[in-house]
Amino acid sequence: xxxxxxxxxxxxxxxxxxxxxxxxxxxxxxxxxxxxxxxxxxxxxxxxxxxxxxxxxxxxxxxxxxxxxxxxxxxxxxxxxxxxxxxxxxxxxxxxxxxxxxxxxxxxxxxxxxxxxxxxxxxxxxxxxxxxxxxxxxxxxxxxxxxxxxxxxxxxxxxxxxxxxxxxxxxxxxxxxxxxxxxxxxxxxxxxxxxxxxxxxxxxxxxxxxxxxxxxxxx
Numbered sequence: 001x002x003x004x005x006x007x008x009x010x011x012x013x014x015x016x017x018x019x020x021x022x023x024x025x026x027x028x029x030x031x032x033x034x035x036x037x038x039x040x041x042x043x044x045x046x047x048x049x050x051x052x053x054x055x056x057x058x059x060x061x062x063x064x065x066x067x068x069x070x071x072x073x074x075x076x077x078x079x080x081x082x083x084x085x086x087x088x089x090x091x092x093x094x095x096x097x098x099x100x101x102x103x104x105x106x107x108x109x110x111x112x113x114x115x116x117x118x119x120x121x122x123x124x125x126x127x128x129x130x131x132x133x134x135x136x137x138x139x140x141x142x143x144x145x146x147x148x149x150x151x152x153x154x155x156x157x158x159x160x161x162x163x164x165x166x167x168x169x170x171x172x173x174x175x176x177x178x179x180x181x182x183x184x185x186x187x188x189x190x191x192x193x194x195x196x197x198x199x200x201x202x203x204x205x206x207x208x209x210x211x212x213x214x215x216x217x218x219x
Contacts, residue, residue: 058083061213063093063164063202067113072179073097075131078202080164082141084219089141091122094134095166095202098127099177103169104201105192106135108145112163112205112212118147119191120161124169142217162212163205167191168198 063078070076075097082091093106104125110117127133148158167189168174175186179199191197204213 059213059217061204062206063095063166063204064206066165066200066203066205068179068181068199069201071181072174072177073099073201076201078164078166080204080213082214082217084142084217086219088138089217089219090136090138091141092134092136093123093125093164093166094132095125095127096132098131098133098201099173100127100129100131102127102131102173104133105167105169105197106137107165107167107191108141108161108214109163109165109203110159110161111209112165112203112207116165118156118159118161119165120147121191121193124192125166141214142219143215144219145214160215162210162214163203163207164213165191165200165203167200171196171198174198174201 058081060079060081063080065073065076076095077097078093078095080091080093082089095104098104104127106122106125107116108120108122110119122139123135123137125133125135143160143162145162146158146160147156149156169192171186171188174180175183175198180187187199189197189199191200207213
């Protein structure tokens with residue numbers, strides 16, 4: 001800022017921009033913009049990394065036709081995925097190659113084939129007109145899955161259940177499909193809410209009896 005004396009006794013003030021101050025202001029603005037952009041980028045990257053980590057932790061495996069099923073339902077199969085959480089796990093089971101508009105029951109079981117052992121009812125699954133359907137459940141579906149009965153109507157020690165099995169809800173359906181050759185009446189099993197279900201349709205017998213797929217999931 002300079003002072004310039006004019007004629008007479010009055011003084012006038014002439015303002016000129018300070019180049020150093022302007023440069024500092026521009027530099028500070030650029031720095032703030034860079035920090036803001038960095039924060040946005042970090043937020044997006046962190047969110048993406050979290051999604052990738054969750055996807056990487058999901059364990060996916062198949063369900064194969066139970067004994068005798070391939071002859072009456074040659075395309076029967078299933079796919080399961082388990083995503084561990086901090087408190088529990090999310091499991092999705094999808095069935096394919098089933099009779100159109102049919103119902104099934106999903107269990108977590110001790111062994112994949114007879115006599116199945118300790119079994120835990122999870123969900124119903126409805127196969128629509130294309131013969132496919134899915135259900136999503138939440139619980140403990142990992143290496144810590146177990147049941148125990150210290151007393152009461154029955155008693156047994158802590159017992160792990162690492163396999164999955166799916167049963168026909170209607171015992172008449174597999175009988176009509178010819179899945180029970182040589183039988184004169186439908187086979188009835190206790191694997192639904194009314195304890196009046198059909199035979200098993202798919203399971204996880206490709207895994208060892210004592211090391212089913214759930215044993216491979218860790219939280």
